[in-house]
Amino acid sequence: MHQPAISHLAAADPVLAQLIEGEAQRQFEKVRLIASENYVSTAVLEATGTVLTNKYSEGYAGKRYYEGQQFIDPIESMAIERAKSLFGVDHANVQTYSGSPANLAVYLAVASPGDTVMGMALPAGGHLTHGWSVSATGKWFRSVQYGVRKDTGRIDLDEVRDLALAERPKLIFCGGTAIPRTIDFPAFAEIAREVGAVLVADIAHIAGLVAGGAHPSPVGHAEIISTTTHKTLRGPRGAMLMSDAAHAKALDKAVFPGLQGGPHNHTTAAIAVALAEAAQPSFREYAANIVANAKALADALVARGFELVSGGTDNHLILMDLTNKGIGGKPAAKALDQAGIELNYNTVPFDPRKPFDPSGVRLGTSAITTRGLGVEQMPQIAEWIDRAVAAGDDAELTAIAGEVAELLAGYPMPGWA
Structure with missing residues (x-):
């Protein structure tokens, strides 16, 4: 049986409820090895399914375009402070809907259409939004891509540096979706500084490992950090942007009003729960x-x-x-x-x-x-x-x-x- 119980849904829409129960049982009975999936806690599930989904909240805490934010503002502020504390960053934005829009906000904040950007090629383990050709990021920007060595399957940072020096990108993405090895954030930061690029660490896959001390942190090396809140972080399907103080205002403007309207408040609350869980010694x-x-x-x-x-x-x-x-x-x-x-x-x-x-x-x-x-x-x-x-x-x-x-x-x- 699903927990929390879905008895009201079962009465209102039994076919849909049966499909959800079937999915829950499927998740219970299978060895789930998809690297981008996890199980959230019951507390995260409960937060995701609350009346917060009823509320519109365009803007940011203390500066909204709708009234009735007496409880929403402290919830969002709580999520922000927990993210800043957990990852040790100057600034956090918890409104982005998912990882791809979060990365689009980064482009909007620091680059202009036609600028040169640099990321890991999708076939080598990068992400679509790191400038791959079929993505908007590869169509709107001049993208150059790095890969891995054929003999080792690992990133050759000397080759990354040579490419960056030749192409002079406005921003450089490190991180991706199929990288089984530790990301050398200090080395990427040195390359970015040498060519005057903004370094963006996409830690969507490893955010929980970073939070839990099982992978080095990009904080202090990358000016901007993008992450989803599920995967290893074990939260709801959402995303966050974190940064140094210098990029805070531009990122917030890129998220709202640049790319989206009202945040999903039920997701924000669930992110706050997951961040509190990730701060525990366990x-x-x-x-x-x-x-x-x-x-x-x-x-x-x-x-x-x-x-x-x-x-x-x-x-x-x-x-x-x-x-x-x-x-x-x-x-x-x-x-x-x-x-x-x-x-x-x-x-x-x-x-x-x-x-x-x-x-x-x-x-x-x-x-x-x-x-x-x-x-x-x-x-x-x-x-x-x-x-x-x-x-x-x-x-x-x-x-x-x-x-x-x-x-x-x-x-x-x-x-x-």
């Missing part, structure tokens, strides 16, 4: 366990003959090239889903296959760590992955799914009982 243990699980899973996969981009991981994320297994990422992901193991097919650096049918899969350990699984369960997960990838029929996949559900029955899930 969250530091959680962040360390995420990394320990990822390393243990990576080792177990390598032992079974799987090839990992860069050879392993320093964080929550594993990028696996299935070429040597004789199967593409897409059919492997679909087989694994049938076997009760949820991940996503993903391009790998220098992938000869098309993006919709790539060579790799991407895994992450945030959600299974929230459930309480530890390093002792990682070899079993690797064995299931190995069996599912090699499975020749549906019966084997169904058998694995049963074993997965049997294991997970012993690990509670927030939001389902």
Whole structure:
């Protein structure tokens, strides 16, 4: 049963309620390894579903365009102060709707259409909004892209510097969606200073690890920090922008009125809850366990003959090239889903296959760590992955799914009982 209960929804719209219950049960019974997903706490779920969704609040605390903000202003101010305290930043904006709009606000704040911008190429592990060609950021700006070394799968910062010196970008993005190694923020900052660029650290994937001390922080190196609030931070589907004092006003203006109207107050409240949870000592243990699980899973996969981009991981994320297994990422992901193991097919650096049918899969350990699984369960997960990838029929996949559900029955899930 979903928690908090959805009895009113079940009475008003039973078909929809049944679909939500089905999704909750699916999340309970599967090993969820999608690197951008997690389980939020019941408290975050409750905050997301409150009457705050009824209220319009264009503007910022103390300077709104609608009346009746006596409770909304302190909620937003609370989220801001918690973000500033947790990450040690001068300024935080908690109104951005999601990660992509947050990054668009960065462009609006510090660049003009046609300016040169620099980011990690999408096939190498970057994000669409870091200037990739099919994104608005690649269409409205002159984008130059860096990648990784073919021999190591890691960013070559000497090549990044040479590209930056040649192209002189207005801003440089570091971070991405499929980077299994530690991001060297000081090195990126030195390059940005040398060419007079604004450094933007997109920590959407690693924000929880940064907050929990399991990954170095970009604070003091990047002038602007962009992040989602879910993934490793274990909050609702939202985003934040953080910065030094010098960029605070421009960022706020870019978010509102530059890109959006009223904030989603129920999400703001849930972000405040998640930030308070991330400030607890237990969250530091959680962040360390995420990394320990990822390393243990990576080792177990390598032992079974799987090839990992860069050879392993320093964080929550594993990028696996299935070429040597004789199967593409897409059919492997679909087989694994049938076997009760949820991940996503993903391009790998220098992938000869098309993006919709790539060579790799991407895994992450945030959600299974929230459930309480530890390093002792990682070899079993690797064995299931190995069996599912090699499975020749549906019966084997169904058998694995049963074993997965049997294991997970012993690990509670927030939001389902």
